[in-house]
Amino acid sequence: MSGVKLESIFKCYGNLEVVHGIDLEVQEKEFVVLVGPSGCGKSTTLRMIAGLEEITDGTISIDGREVNRVAPKDRDVAMVFQNYALYPHLKVFENIAFGLRIRKESKEHIAKTVAEVSEILGLTPYLDRKPAELSGGQRQRVAMGRAIVRHPKVFLFDEPLSNLDAKLRTQMRAEIKRLHKRLGATSVYVTHDQVEAMTLADRIVVMNDGYIEQIGTPMELFTNPANTFVASFIGSPPMNQLPGVIDVTSDGKKATVNDVTFTLPDHINVENGQAVVIGMRPEHFSISPVDGASTIPVSLNLVEPLGSEALLHTSIGEHALVVKTETHGAIDHLSNVQHLYAPANLVSVFDAESGLALTGSHN
Ligand SMILES: Nc1ncnc2c1ncn2[C@@H]1O[C@H](COP(=O)(O)OP(=O)(O)OP(=O)(O)O)[C@@H](O)[C@H]1O
Ligand SMILES: [Mg+2]
Structure with missing residues (x-):
């Protein structure tokens, strides 16, 4: 069961409390989107799941195991960022293969896995290029490829599409959805774009000012918003x-x-x-x-x-x-x-x- 469970999670930076005791359970294979205005605590929450940010209080479990004190590399999660974070001096093949090399996988296994994932992501023609020779959308695909080859228990995405222009964003949104259908991996996805949230999510978590305002399927939130904040955040106009x-x-x-x-x-x-x-x-x-x-x-x-x-x-x-x-x-x-x-x-x-x-x- 590779779900994620947050129980009464608090986060303070110094004296400032920015996440105020949130509870959330992400089921295995579920695609959950955290959405809310800038500064509401989406990235902080995601980074706490990844282990990149310490939690001040509460419990985080992945796959039924408490991970409060487990190092990020041992949590078996893969994170895809807005700025891709690729290695500029490495070719696409090596960027995708990076995590497998660290794990000292065999040459044959690496070649096979990278080939499969590149095929899924349409990157096969670009394996010999460096990131600077790719478009924004292709770079984003490489970043996803690097996450996919690791077969993590949980994918974490922090605004992965926000550097792309509107057309490419729509295209990549559909690709992420297809990919999730195919891989069925548990995913937590952060965005401030409610259209992205509506189209991708099995369930949406609407956050505001460090609190969760409502959790539900896109249609539940659209049809029965729990309060005026959710009503004004979901739906366009x-x-x-x-x-x-x-x-x-x-x-x-x-x-x-x-x-x-x-x-x-x-x-x-x-x-x-x-x-x-x-x-x-x-x-x-x-x-x-x-x-x-x-x-x-x-x-x-x-x-x-x-x-x-x-x-x-x-x-x-x-x-x-x-x-x-x-x-x-x-x-x-x-x-x-x-x-x-x-x-x-x-x-x-x-x-x-x-x-x-x-x-x-x-x-
Ligand atoms: N290292 C830090 N030190 C102090 N305060 C921080 C730090 N990182 C984040 N914050 C504060 O915590 C709050 C939540 O930040 P967070 O980055 O989680 O927001 P967000 O929802 O991801 O916003 P955005 O949509 O702009 O990315 C904000 O008020 C922010 O100023
Ligand atoms: Mg953020």
Whole structure:
């Protein structure tokens, strides 16, 4: 069982506590992504798993064995960094083979393993080149090759794609996903890019300021964010959040934002007059052709065409509201939008003070 378990992990630099007692269990073969804003403690957490950073308190286990005091080289983990960390004077072949040479593997074994891994990564034509003669994406593949040949129990990635341009990043993202399917290796992957997190992860861990805000599958976090932080971090554009006041009426639960009424799901736990934040994903609105009893009147400020979709920048009073809609090739009609429809079962409700979700789960 090559899982990773973090129990009540704290990290202090001097007097400054930057990780505040986090718990996380990564299952064998699982791909877990740590995501969160800059400085939230992602790299620190990853480096503690690798053994490159001492933990201040708590327990880390790999494969069921406590590794708190085990040296990095004896933890059987391989780490891939943002800056590749290749040896510039060595050819690609030797860069990939490096860990095997250290282990004093046989010449035949090294040749066979490097050949296999280079084939998987599309590096076979480049084995005689030095890192300086490669593109960024090829260098990143060499760094991954070097990790793969070691057959580690756990792969650790710290923003491995952030030095690449947008197109190459998308391509490498797909390659990492394919590679994980093929190798099935337990992986912990750090990024601040929520799209990368959504596309790669079996489960996402959203971190903020040294705490874990929520752990769940990409769809769980998208559909049922535990709080306003997760709601605004996952999804692009993020979930709209509007301040509202609860009105429990004989025909259901509602919230008013300025003078506009949102119908809410029945199963939420709210009181009359409670201050809340209404959350609605840009893609969950539909455009209503007419002014109806349950429609939301908005002012349209800007239409941003993106090709197959368009973003409508609208507002309710002073509150901005972004809507994402399919264009079906035409956008002229969008400049007349005045009314939206927000299906009650897709509205999220958070307590205004704590930011915690008041909705039960959407089904
Ligand atoms: N060696 C250090 N000494 C003191 N403080 C540190 C040290 N390394 C990191 N920190 C602090 O610990 C906090 C977490 O840093 P960390 O590098 O883990 O963030 P991160 O989530 O990886 O951010 P980024 O997305 O910018 O890489 C930050 O506030 C950072 O300033
Ligand atoms: Mg970092």
